[in-house]
Amino acid sequence: MxxxxxxxxxxxxxxxxxxxxxxxxxxxxxxxxxxxxxxxxxxxxxxxxxxxxxxxxxxxxxxxxxxxxxxxxxxxxxxxxxxxxxxxxxxxxxxxxxxxxxxxxxxxxxxxxxxxxxxxxxxxxxxxxxxxxxxxxxxxxxxxxxxxxxxxxxxxxxxxxxxxxxxxxxxxxxxxxxxxxxxxxxxxxxxxxxxxxxxxxxxxxxxxxxxxxxxxxxxxxxxxxxxxxxxxxPQVVFHKNNGHINNAKGVPLSEFFKTKKVKIKKSYKENNVSAKNILEKSTIPENKTTENYKIAIVRVGNSSVGKCGLINEHEDVLNDMFYVFDLKDQYTKNKAIKENICNQINANPDYFKKITCRVGSKSIKKEDILNFKVIV
Ligand SMILES: C[S@@+](CC[C@H](N)C(=O)[O-])C[C@H]1O[C@@H](n2cnc3c(N)ncnc32)[C@H](O)[C@@H]1O
Missing domain, CATH: 3.40.50.150 (Vaccinia Virus protein VP39)
Structure with missing residues (x-):
């Protein structure tokens, strides 16, 4: 009732x-x-x-x-x-x-x-x-x-x-x-x-x-x-200004990521990548071509928002919870940079959680990701 x-x-x-x-x-x-x-x-x-x-x-x-x-x-x-x-x-x-x-x-x-x-x-x-x-x-x-x-x-x-x-x-x-x-x-x-x-x-x-x-x-x-x-x-502005953006050392991801949308297979039912297993995908396997790997970041969900992984654009199918980014041409063959960025994002889950304090399910904007600073 x-x-x-x-x-x-x-x-x-x-x-x-x-x-x-x-x-x-x-x-x-x-x-x-x-x-x-x-x-x-x-x-x-x-x-x-x-x-x-x-x-x-x-x-x-x-x-x-x-x-x-x-x-x-x-x-x-x-x-x-x-x-x-x-x-x-x-x-x-x-x-x-x-x-x-x-x-x-x-x-x-x-x-x-x-x-x-x-x-x-x-x-x-x-x-x-x-x-x-x-x-x-x-x-x-x-x-x-x-x-x-x-x-x-x-x-x-x-x-x-x-x-x-x-x-x-x-x-x-x-x-x-x-x-x-x-x-x-x-x-x-x-x-x-x-x-x-x-x-x-x-x-x-x-x-x-x-x-x-x-x-x-x-x-x-x-x-x-x-x-x-x-x-x-106020809480979001405070965390943005005092958390990982203004006070953090490093370079914003906008320096590394292309803004162009990445085409990737997505399926609500038949996906092999979801927020549940994305953390298992933080490295590029030795036998694979680095260029095919893109960075996927969970954009919604109270506990999963901000989780990051490296996904293969030809082999992986994602559900609809991700933003997917490609790296700029000068970095796209660089396995170390891709894995490093992915690890730094995953080392800071609080950053994304704190700047999304809203009613209901948390969801982040693309600009929140592009503003995140990494040390490479
Ligand atoms: C969120 S409570 C807040 C009460 C009080 N202002 C406080 O802060 O403790 C909202 C109150 O508004 C009353 N209310 C709802 N609709 C109303 C209306 N149309 N006219 C007057 N009171 C109303 C509810 O019964 C409830 O007691």
Whole structure:
């Protein structure tokens, strides 16, 4: 049975996490204690509790579930004439395999206020949309003026390159500063990959996106606001900058690999090479022609991503889990270089795992491989 918890996204933010997130928000945005605040999905009320502890007295909230709120209320029925200085909290997230967790656009057509007052053209044309996106869009309608902010916990997938473009564009119409925060702690009773995103207007960070990844130390990276549709995942950016790319010695694989696609036989059913046995193929047999050997790297799968082997372009059949690269002409007959590259990739499985921290199955991009540095 699909549980109410899953459908309504009832994952409550731990009190110590709420403390940390509120302190972060307040370190950027100085607020009077009497500002008007809305928590649109209050759950067990942890955000409201800590806000009140911090002496913010003007806090409203919505919670749809009568088991959690004595007077349940649906955020999508709240009149947009109610305006706030801050809309803050942890809205429900839709689960891709759970239809009921989405915002059903047709079902809301008869609602007041009408969906047309907050949906963009793009969302209005769909049957359903991720509920966290609709919380953001409606949240925008509750802002008092340009000094107002939205601060939401969002699934980290929100900031994957080119995802949720229309919502991001709408946010940019209101805000010129975005702060995206992640740390290495578990924020709910389950580990859900998420971040805390602050959308606001700060003179000293005008047209900037600040990415913060905290792992005992606060690591910060600042981007121009034009990068909004790029991949803005603090943990990934941190690992790219501090892991095997920027700090590592060596030469990127783009110096060795051709970018042209390699034609290779692939079959889902009849393959002799898969992620299971690719590590057995790290050498070129003595009796074989080195030129025929290409480098295959597993591109998906939580445990296998980044595994590498040398495959024979005439004899081997792969499944669909690989990127295959040929070496540039000057290296194609060089058995030692091919085996060396393969071994160095396999010696660093963490590199590929850490730069693919996303929701669902991990998958890497070709550029992640081409940026990997080797010492040859
Ligand atoms: C992820 S929980 C977060 C609760 C709280 N903000 C926290 O961080 O602990 C989301 C809450 O939103 C509620 N909810 C879902 N849809 C809603 C709606 N349309 N209006 C108001 N609350 C809703 C759920 O019942 C759930 O308690």
């Amino acid at each position: 699909k549980s109410k918890k899953e459908i309504l996204g009832q994952y409550f933010t731990k009190v110590e996490i709420v403390h940390n997130l509120l302190n972060l928000f307040l370190s950027y945005k100085k607020c009077e204690k009497n500002i008007k605040i809305l928590e649109p999905a209050l759950g067990t009320g942890n955000f409201i509790k800590i806000l009140r502890e911090k002496k913010f007295s003007n806090v409203d909230g919505c919670e749809i579930d009568a088991d959690l709120a004595p007077e349940p209320s649906d955020f999508f029925e709240m009149p947009t004439t109610q305006k706030y200085d801050l809309v803050i909290g942890n809205p429900p997230f839709s689960k891709y395999n759970l239809e009921e967790s989405y915002f059903n656009i047709k079902e809301h057509l008869s609602f007041s206020p009408p969906t047309s007052t907050y949906l963009t053209k793009n969302e209005a044309g769909k049957n359903k949309e991720k509920i966290e996106n609709i919380f953001l869009l409606k949240g925008l309608q509750h802002l008092k003026d340009s000094t107002s902010s939205i601060a939401f916990i969002l699934p980290i997938s929100f900031f994957i390159k080119n995802k949720n473009k229309s919502v991001k564009n709408e946010l940019l119409k209101n805000f010129s500063t975005i702060i995206i925060y992640q740390d290495d702690k578990v924020w709910f009773d389950k580990n859900i990959p998420c971040c805390f995103a602050i959308f606001t207007n700060l003179e000293k960070l005008k047209n900037k996106i600040v990415l913060i990844y905290e792992n005992g130390k606060k690591n910060e990276e600042v981007f121009e606001i034009e990068k909004i549709h790029e991949e803005l995942i």
